[in-house]
Amino acid sequence: MSKVFKRIYTYNFLLPAAIVYTVVFIVPTVMSFFFSLTRWTLFDWTFIGLDNFKTFFQEPSLSIGFKNTLIYAAVTCAAKVVGGLLLGVFLTSKIRTKDYLRSVVFFPVLVSTIAVGIAFSMMMHPTTGLFNTALAHLGIEGPDWLGDTKLALLSVAAVDVWKGIGLATVIYIAGILAIPEEYSEALQIDGGSSWHKFWNITVPLSRPATNAVIILSFIGGLRSFDLIWAMTRGGPGFATDVIASIIYKQYQGGFYGLATAGNVILFLFVTAIVYPLSRYLTRNEVDL
Amino acid sequence: MSKPRKFLAVLSSVMLLTGLLAACGGGSSDKESSSSPSASGSASPSASSASPSASASASSEPQEKVKLTLLVDNNQDTVVYSKALVDAFQAKYPNITIETETRPTGSEGDNFVKTRLSTGDMNDVFFYNSGSLMQALNPEQNMMDLTNEPFQANVIDSFKPTVSFNGKIYGAPVGSTMGGGWFYNKKIYAQLGLSVPKTWAELMENNKKIKAAGITAMIGSYKDTWTSQLIVLADYFNVQAQMPNFAADYTGNKAKYATTPAALRGFQKLEETVGYYNKDFLATTYDAGLKMLAEGKGAHYPMLTFAVPALVQNNPDKMDDIGFFAQPGDSADQNGLTVWMPGGAYIYKNTEHPEEAKKFVEFVASTEGVSVMSKVSKPSGPYAVKGAALPDDTPQVVKDMLPYFDNNQTAPALEFLSPVKGPSLEQITVEVGSGKRKAAAAAELYDQDVKKQAQQLGLSGW
Numbered sequence: 001m002s003k004v005f006k007r008i009y010t011y012n013f014l015l016p017a018a019i020v021y022t023v024v025f026i027v028p029t030v031m032s033f034f035f036s037l038t039r040w041t042l043f044d045w046t047f048i049g050l051d052n053f054k055t056f057f058q059e060p061s062l063s064i065g066f067k068n069t070l071i072y073a074a075v076t077c078a079a080k081v082v083g084g085l086l087l088g089v090f091l092t093s094k095i096r097t098k099d100y101l102r103s104v105v106f107f108p109v110l111v112s113t114i115a116v117g118i119a120f121s122m123m124m125h126p127t128t129g130l131f132n133t134a135l136a137h138l139g140i141e142g143p144d145w146l147g148d149t150k151l152a153l154l155s156v157a158a159v160d161v162w163k164g165i166g167l168a169t170v171i172y173i174a175g176i177l178a179i180p181e182e183y184s185e186a187l188q189i190d191g192g193s194s195w196h197k198f199w200n201i202t203v204p205l206s207r208p209a210t211n212a213v214i215i216l217s218f219i220g221g222l223r224s225f226d227l228i229w230a231m232t233r234g235g236p237g238f239a240t241d242v243i244a245s246i247i248y249k250q251y252q253g254g255f256y257g258l259a260t261a262g263n264v265i266l267f268l269f270v271t272a273i274v275y276p277l278s279r280y281l282t283r284n285e286v287d288l
Numbered sequence: 289m290s291k292p293r294k295f296l297a298v299l300s301s302v303m304l305l306t307g308l309l310a311a312c313g314g315g316s317s318d319k320e321s322s323s324s325p326s327a328s329g330s331a332s333p334s335a336s337s338a339s340p341s342a343s344a345s346a347s348s349e350p351q352e353k354v355k356l357t358l359l360v361d362n363n364q365d366t367v368v369y370s371k372a373l374v375d376a377f378q379a380k381y382p383n384i385t386i387e388t389e390t391r392p393t394g395s396e397g398d399n400f401v402k403t404r405l406s407t408g409d410m411n412d413v414f415f416y417n418s419g420s421l422m423q424a425l426n427p428e429q430n431m432m433d434l435t436n437e438p439f440q441a442n443v444i445d446s447f448k449p450t451v452s453f454n455g456k457i458y459g460a461p462v463g464s465t466m467g468g469g470w471f472y473n474k475k476i477y478a479q480l481g482l483s484v485p486k487t488w489a490e491l492m493e494n495n496k497k498i499k500a501a502g503i504t505a506m507i508g509s510y511k512d513t514w515t516s517q518l519i520v521l522a523d524y525f526n527v528q529a530q531m532p533n534f535a536a537d538y539t540g541n542k543a544k545y546a547t548t549p550a551a552l553r554g555f556q557k558l559e560e561t562v563g564y565y566n567k568d569f570l571a572t573t574y575d576a577g578l579k580m581l582a583e584g585k586g587a588h589y590p591m592l593t594f595a596v597p598a599l600v601q602n603n604p605d606k607m608d609d610i611g612f613f614a615q616p617g618d619s620a621d622q623n624g625l626t627v628w629m630p631g632g633a634y635i636y637k638n639t640e641h642p643e644e645a646k647k648f649v650e651f652v653a654s655t656e657g658v659s660v661m662s663k664v665s666k667p668s669g670p671y672a673v674k675g676a677a678l679p680d681d682t683p684q685v686v687k688d689m690l691p692y693f694d695n696n697q698t699a700p701a702l703e704f705l706s707p708v709k710g711p712s713l714e715q716i717t718v719e720v721g722s723g724k725r726k727a728a729a730a731a732e733l734y735d736q737d738v739k740k741q742a743q744q745l746g747l748s749g750w
Contacts, residue, residue: 041402041406041424043426055743058736060733060737061715124571126568127567127571129571144570146570146571147568147570147571233513234715235513235715236510236570236724238715249711251399252395252399253710253712254711255744258740
């Protein structure tokens with residue numbers, strides 16, 4: 001009796017958090033699963049079964065969307081891992097202005113994504129933009145960064161990396177600083193070079209930081225929307241559409257059920273990729 | 289754990305719980321009150337209790353102060369003429385004050401209006417698009433029936449179907465009509481000795497000559513993707529001239545863009561313009577496009593005449609250089625203009641002051657209201673109110689449209705005749721205009737897009 005009471009009593013402490021979690025996360029999730037099976041306006045709804053999913057998968061730009069989403073996520077993720085690691089090593093080395101440089105690298109993270117998008121799309125204007133004007137002075141005819149269908153997605157990805165690399169760097173700085181000094185002392189005694197230090201100590205032992213950066217930036221890349229919308233709106237045509245922008249266009253068109261179905265698909269898609277990825281990465285982590 | 293702490297823990301969780309429940313309860317009861325009028329028509333308690341008192345006060349004590357609220361979009365021009373209308377109306381009816389509220393334009397604005405309506409929080413009077421967008425607002429549940437209002441006699445007949453639903457009229461026109469066609473730079477035309485084309489072939493011939501002279505033949509402003517649709521949409525006069533029943537067949541899923549040669553022609557025309565645009569057309573905005581037109585950096589700009597107020601405001605000294613013609617068809621004797629209807633003024637069904645709201649809408653749709661508007665905002669075409677003449681200082685580019693109206697050579701744009709308009713048209717036309725997709729494939733893709741919209745609206749036959 002007292003044992004049962006004790007258990008209930010301890011559960012009471014979980015109750016507030018559980019209620020908040022249920023109301024704010026579980027209920028909307030379940031509701032969106034339900035509404036994805038309906039055709040709803042803000043005024044009423046009709047149950048139509050799986051028709052929304054059928055229509056969504058027939059969306060002509062969807063295959064471009066899935067491909068672009070994966071390319072975008074992979075490119076930004078890879079660039080953030082490599083760039084973040086290099087910057088992290090650089091900013092933990094014995095340079096004088098490292099505090100100042102750290103804030104410079106972190107600064108873009110703090111700026112509004114929409115503002116960054118608008119600013120860069122002006123700089124990437126093919127005739128009057130900063131980039132191509134500068135290239136013209138060097139005698140090079142710059143490309144149409146956002147108008148060329150082959151280049152547009154990569155241009156946006158580059159801006160995403162510029163904006164997001166500060167966070168990856170900070171994570172790496174924390175990871176690198178957590179590596180005990182003894183390892184590099186041992187390396188020095190053995191006469192290792194700084195390349196050995198980087199490759200045999202820093203890279204393997206900042207593995208937890210790498211995993212965090214990979215997971216965070218990959219999820220961010222799969223769900224990315226705001227920067228793409230601010231810079232290209234999925235265009236020209238459908239060339240830079242990602243799943244999230246396709247969903248937003250359905251919502252804009254007033255197809256709320258279809259947009260909800262798209263979100264459910266995106267949710268499952270991200271989960272199906274990230275869950276195994278994160279399981280795999282954490283299993284291979286090593287203790288310091 | 290000591291007693292007081294345990295007590296505190298229980299108390300705090302109870303408080304949190306009740307707070308949450310109260311929040312939920314509030315939310316759901318809100319929903320009920322908003323959905324009940326839609327479910328039971330006008331039997332909503334708030335409407336039935338409010339309207340008798342309002343009408344009583346209007347008849348017996350006209351001096352009682354009444355405050356109305358008005359929702360308009362935040363387009364600069366709209367804000368200016370709404371203020372003029374409200375000021376003039378308040379001067380005429382001192383007992384009524386109107387508070388104006390603005391909302392975003394575009395699809396954000398559409399969702400804003402839908403949210404307001406569905407939560408029962410709509411302003412007494414609101415200005416909103418006519419045509420297909422208005423059809424999406426569930427007029428029967430949300431708007432007051434204005435079919436039998438005496439002021440409908442002032443409204444031109446071709447406007448009424450664009451604000452009607454199931455045979456009832458729900459709105460009155462706000463502002464002027466506009467034409468969809470081609471702006472051109474008269475200086476360039478004079479310089480190269482060109483004349484206004486009457487057929488599509490002549491137009492393309494002009495384009496060729498302009499390009500050969502080293503001038504940008506056509507202005508593309510595809511950064512604002514909606515501007516890319518103009519050639520397809522403005523071709524509707526030519527579609528209707530050949531297929532008078534196209535709109536009805538199209539709504540009923542009996543005619544398709546891809547399989548109707550007259551309709552497909554719009555996409556083909558757009559395809560023929562590939563290569564005539566300014567080099568940076570994918571990065572050019574609508575505002576930049578207007579500037580290019582006014583400064584003579586491009587010869588043609590397919591656009592709606594609603595651009596006129598902006599042109600006048602930014603380039604008053606260049607207005608004489610700009611002319612306008614309707615998008616020509618393939619034969620010279622079928623030459624006419626596709627017309628966009630003005631937006632409507634609507635009254636929220638559950639307004640507490642229906643009589644005063646009607647007075648305001650009546651004022652908006654009167655020649656008096658139109659003359660108030662025309663003082664602050666340049667018309668983009670003839671008004672939709674009978675007897676409302678264009679002011680004398682109307683720019684020539686708008687007067688260029690008058691012959692089409694006088695000779696009865698106009699047709700409303702398809703979006704005013706059919707509730708069906710696919711949302712991806714602008715992306716598709718960007719692809720066609722930039723040479724990435726062929727006309728036939730584009731029309732097929734658009735037909736698929738349209739199907740989605742028709743299903744969403746619950747139209748029969750899809």
